[in-house]
Amino acid sequence: MLSLVAARLALGLVSLLLVSLAIFAITSLLPGDAAEELLGQYATRETVAGLRASLGLDLPAHLRYLAWLKGLATGDFGRSLASNMPVAQLIGSRLPNSLMLAAATAAVSVPIALTIGITAAMYRGSAYDRTVSMLTLSVVSVPEFLVATAAVIVFAVQLRWLSALSTTADITSVAQFFRVFALPVFALCCVIVAQMVRMTRAAIIDQLRAPYVEMAVLKGVGPLRVVLHHALPNAIGPIANAVALSLSYLLGGVIIVETIFNYPGVAKLMVDGVAQRDLPVVQACAMLFCAAYLVLVTTADIIAILSNPRLRHP
Amino acid sequence: MSAPLLEVRNLEVRARNAAGQEVPIVRDASFTLAKGEVLALIGESGSGKTTIALALLGYAKPGCRIAGGSIRLGETDVLGLSKSALRDFRGRRVSYVAQSAAASFNPSLTIMAQVTEMAMLHGIGSAAEAEKRAIALFRALALPDPTRIGARYPHQVSGGQLQRLMAAMALIAEPELVVLDEPTTALDVTTQIEVLRAFKQVVKGSGVSAVYVSHDLAVVAQMADRILVLRNGEMQEIGPTGEILAAPKHPYTQSLLAAAAPTPRGAAAAPEAPPLLEVRGLTAGYGRIDAQGNPTLPVLRDIDFTIRRGSSLGVIGESGSGKSTLARVIAGLLPAARGEVMLDGAALPPALARRTPAQLRRIQLVFQSADTALNPRASVASILGRPIEFFHGVKGAARDARVKRLLDLVQLPASVADRQPGALSGGQKQRVNLARALAAEPDLILCDEVTSALDTVVGAAILDLMDGLRRELGLSTMFISHDLHTVRSVCDEVMVLYAGERVEAGSRRAIQEAPWHPYTNLLISSVPELRQGWLERRGSVRGPEAAAGARPACAFFARCGLAMPGLCDVTPPPRRTLAKAAEILCHRDEAALMQASIPAGP
Numbered sequence: 001m002l003s004l005v006a007a008r009l010a011l012g013l014v015s016l017l018l019v020s021l022a023i024f025a026i027t028s029l030l031p032g033d034a035a036e037e038l039l040g041q042y043a044t045r046e047t048v049a050g051l052r053a054s055l056g057l058d059l060p061a062h063l064r065y066l067a068w069l070k071g072l073a074t075g076d077f078g079r080s081l082a083s084n085m086p087v088a089q090l091i092g093s094r095l096p097n098s099l100m101l102a103a104a105t106a107a108v109s110v111p112i113a114l115t116i117g118i119t120a121a122m123y124r125g126s127a128y129d130r131t132v133s134m135l136t137l138s139v140v141s142v143p144e145f146l147v148a149t150a151a152v153i154v155f156a157v158q159l160r161w162l163s164a165l166s167t168t169a170d171i172t173s174v175a176q177f178f179r180v181f182a183l184p185v186f187a188l189c190c191v192i193v194a195q196m197v198r199m200t201r202a203a204i205i206d207q208l209r210a211p212y213v214e215m216a217v218l219k220g221v222g223p224l225r226v227v228l229h230h231a232l233p234n235a236i237g238p239i240a241n242a243v244a245l246s247l248s249y250l251l252g253g254v255i256i257v258e259t260i261f262n263y264p265g266v267a268k269l270m271v272d273g274v275a276q277r278d279l280p281v282v283q284a285c286a287m288l289f290c291a292a293y294l295v296l297v298t299t300a301d302i303i304a305i306l307s308n309p310r311l312r313h314p
Numbered sequence: 315m316s317a318p319l320l321e322v323r324n325l326e327v328r329a330r331n332a333a334g335q336e337v338p339i340v341r342d343a344s345f346t347l348a349k350g351e352v353l354a355l356i357g358e359s360g361s362g363k364t365t366i367a368l369a370l371l372g373y374a375k376p377g378c379r380i381a382g383g384s385i386r387l388g389e390t391d392v393l394g395l396s397k398s399a400l401r402d403f404r405g406r407r408v409s410y411v412a413q414s415a416a417a418s419f420n421p422s423l424t425i426m427a428q429v430t431e432m433a434m435l436h437g438i439g440s441a442a443e444a445e446k447r448a449i450a451l452f453r454a455l456a457l458p459d460p461t462r463i464g465a466r467y468p469h470q471v472s473g474g475q476l477q478r479l480m481a482a483m484a485l486i487a488e489p490e491l492v493v494l495d496e497p498t499t500a501l502d503v504t505t506q507i508e509v510l511r512a513f514k515q516v517v518k519g520s521g522v523s524a525v526y527v528s529h530d531l532a533v534v535a536q537m538a539d540r541i542l543v544l545r546n547g548e549m550q551e552i553g554p555t556g557e558i559l560a561a562p563k564h565p566y567t568q569s570l571l572a573a574a575a576p577t578p579r580g581a582a583a584a585p586e587a588p589p590l591l592e593v594r595g596l597t598a599g600y601g602r603i604d605a606q607g608n609p610t611l612p613v614l615r616d617i618d619f620t621i622r623r624g625s626s627l628g629v630i631g632e633s634g635s636g637k638s639t640l641a642r643v644i645a646g647l648l649p650a651a652r653g654e655v656m657l658d659g660a661a662l663p664p665a666l667a668r669r670t671p672a673q674l675r676r677i678q679l680v681f682q683s684a685d686t687a688l689n690p691r692a693s694v695a696s697i698l699g700r701p702i703e704f705f706h707g708v709k710g711a712a713r714d715a716r717v718k719r720l721l722d723l724v725q726l727p728a729s730v731a732d733r734q735p736g737a738l739s740g741g742q743k744q745r746v747n748l749a750r751a752l753a754a755e756p757d758l759i760l761c762d763e764v765t766s767a768l769d770t771v772v773g774a775a776i777l778d779l780m781d782g783l784r785r786e787l788g789l790s791t792m793f794i795s796h797d798l799h800t801v802r803s804v805c806d807e808v809m810v811l812y813a814g815e816r817v818e819a820g821s822r823r824a825i826q827e828a829p830w831h832p833y834t835n836l837l838i839s840s841v842p843e844l845r846q847g848w849l850e851r852r853g854s855v856r857g858p859e860a861a862a863g864a865r866p867a868c869a870f871f872a873r874c875g876l877a878m879p880g881l882c883d884v885t886p887p888p889r890r891t892l893a894k895a896a897e898i899l900c901h902r903d904e905a906a907l908m909q910a911s912i913p914a915g916p
Contacts, residue, residue: 211417218371218412219432219483220404233422309422309467 078280098265117200199242237304244300318346325383354538358769409484415476426464474505596653607652628805678751684743820896829907
């Protein structure tokens with residue numbers, strides 16, 4: 001089993017390396033030249049060439065890639081072309097904000113989704129189950145920018161309960177924390193809760209059809225214990241994967257939601273970086289998102305391996 | 315006489331069919347059971363025996379409901395219990411042992427947690443007391459290492475052990491009634507004996523009453539005091555075991571008894587018939603193949619045999635003996651590591667992909683489970699039409715005519731063609747499965763346990779059909795089974811496999827005569843006989859578990875009653891030919907084997 005886990009981790013690292021190559025290749029293909037962009041109206045042929053040399057842009061691509069990779073490995077993400085600040089510092093100032101948003105969303109969505117999914121599976125076929133199915137289907141088909149925009153219009157513009165913009169600087173009390181986070185968390189939750197509910201429900205129902213569940217019923221085990229004690233341990237693998245996939249969807253959703261709410265997170269930094277052709281910032285942010293995705297998926301795989309008694313006790 | 319422990323009156327259970335109508339699947343069942351008595355419910359699938367058994371726990375399968383009648387256990391009206399009272403009732407007063415222990419144990423929980431769960435739920439004593447009681451039951455059921463087996467997970471113990479562990483689970487809360495639902499049907503005969511013995515001991519020892527559901531009269535003869543015969547949800551006959559076996563009144567009971575004692579079919583093919591399939595020095599298995607041609611996990615070792623044109627070879631052995639692998643190797647699904655498979659004198663390429671369509675056409679495989687082998691979304695016509703198109707290039711009306719002819723050949727009405735497999739009975743599906751193989755017009759059919767999922771009577775009809783086809787079409791068959799009766803009744807020649815080795819091979823006549831290889835002897839003497847008291851007289855059997863660990867020179871060493879330590883475990887056994895013209899793989903000579911060949915000795 002340990003070898004399986006090690007193999008999974010190694011595979012994760014290899015994927016990360018391939019991702020870094022892809023990110024570097026794609027960002028190098030972006031149109032425009034950072035040196036020209038930076039110099040603006042001062043761009044003459046000599047100044048551009050000089051700046052390119054000082055930024056290392058005149059080196060061949062593979063050398064630039066290796067230098068960048070070496071920087072990544074040692075924690076040096078380079079300097080922002082736009083602000084001339086170290087990228088690490090830029091990200092460092094934004095990352096806690098993004099993590100807080102993601103953590104708040106996960107903390108709200110995962111328990112809600114698991115509870116709804118499990119109860120829907122327990123009462124499958126009932127009016128409750130059908131309502132949940134219908135609602136999750138409708139919510140999952142609405143894109144998050146629409147949810148976010150609609151939420152702003154209703155709660156911020158019409159009702160004036162919450163602020164349309166979310167800046168973490170205003171947080172001094174718990175109430176303010178809710179005011180700032182309510183709308184972005186709501187928008188993000190809508191989409192991922194629906195997906196997690198559907199996948200949790202399917203995984204549990206799959207187990208409830210197993211003969212050992214019938215056996216448990218014939219032993220006089222109550223319905224709640226059947227689900228939590230008998231079915232759930234066997235559904236952990238698929239549920240962990242569903243949660244990981246949904247949370248990784250957050251990474252994409254965060255970009256849109258942070259932009260709409262003007263939330264100072266990493267995604268906003270990346271979007272601004274693209275607008276300013278600030279390659280080091282874009283590359284570092286992209287790496288960060290991909291790494292987070294890989295961490296989530298790998299964690300889910302490892303949980304699935306650990307939860308399988310056949311692998312745990314060969 | 316005191317009041318009976320269990321009293322069932324006019325029980326009716328209804329099921330919703332595909333059209334949404336409710337039809338009764340059990341009608342007017344009434345019987346009683348005294349304390350300490352064992353009652354057998356016997357019948358074929360669809361007879362309602364499991365439905366009645368489950369109703370005793372106040373339970374009906376999804377889609378079914380208990381529609382009428384009454385069930386009383388002691389003073390309790392079972393059908394009148396509330397949901398929570400029913401939960402308290404189940405396990406504590408009536409418990410259940412399911413057919414497939416492997417599927418009925420939760421794979422994620424330890425055995426001890428599941429065995430003691432009932433005692434904990436019903437608030438009987440502390441965890442420590444429950445575990446102590448569980449260990450005592452493990453010991454009573456003759457389980458190995460009773461103090462530590464509970465810490466294992468279900469996949470870590472064998473099927474026969476799991477079935478006994480499930481009995482321990484059923485008995486932990488000291489119920490008044492235990493319902494055993496075909497508890498040994500999925501086991502090998504050699505495993506079945508010890509499980510039956512353990513069940514019987516525990517049931518008699520604890521004075522618990524039992525309802526034993528089975529389709530196997532010989533097993534029931536060992537276990538039950540009385541037998542209730544069921545058919546299509548209706549009671550046919552009820553009476554003491556001895557009477558039912560000796561003087562069955564109802565014609566249906568008589569037909570069940572007749573099917574349990576199989577009649578030999580077919581005449582042996584002429585010995586001078588040319589060989590169709592020759593297998594020489596076949597070794598196959600899984601994993602990397604080393605320089606000598608041995609795979610990491612060998613399943614078959616050095617197998618030789620011949621199937622003559624128009625004849626039938628039976629392959630018999632316990633689960634894990636490599637008999638299904640043999641069919642896969644011949645069909646090309648698993649390429650052999652070493653040795654050759656020759657069809658009409660020409661060597662076949664080991665791998666499926668390298669064989670020509672003509673070679674593929676000549677060997678067809680019929681799988682054990684028609685349920686999974688037939689595409690549930692395709693009509694019977696398209697299931698049969700595809701191989702006709704593929705192998706013979708026949709399309710349109712000509713193909714439809716051939717489909718009709720095939721259905722006729724397997725004795726199914728032409729109207730079956732438009733239906734999907736789900737709308738057919740088990741026996742009909744197996745006939746379609748057979749027709750699918752026949753569609754290719756093969757020379758050789760490999761049948762892998764084709765009757766083991768079927769009832770005795772339905773299975774016997776399939777065997778008759780195959781025997782007829784064999785003579786009509788001049789087919790050769792290889793018939794794989796774990797059931798000695800089946801193989802003996804349909805095959806001209808028999809090969810016995812043990813742990814991937816051919817330990818005995820001979821004609822059908824030879825396999826019915828002593829002396830045998832010790833393993834063949836064990837198999838023959840382990841098949842329950844249709845008389846009471848056979849189990850008690852039958853000596854103890856060393857089941858497959860005894861052979862765990864490193865493989866000695868003779869794979870059967872650890873289980874063999876005639877093993878000679880120092881010789882058998884060190885030197886590979888030689889191949890010898892017995893006077894009855896059978897080849898065996900054994901160190902013992904004919905006289906010693908003859909002396910040991912007392913099939914049902916104590």
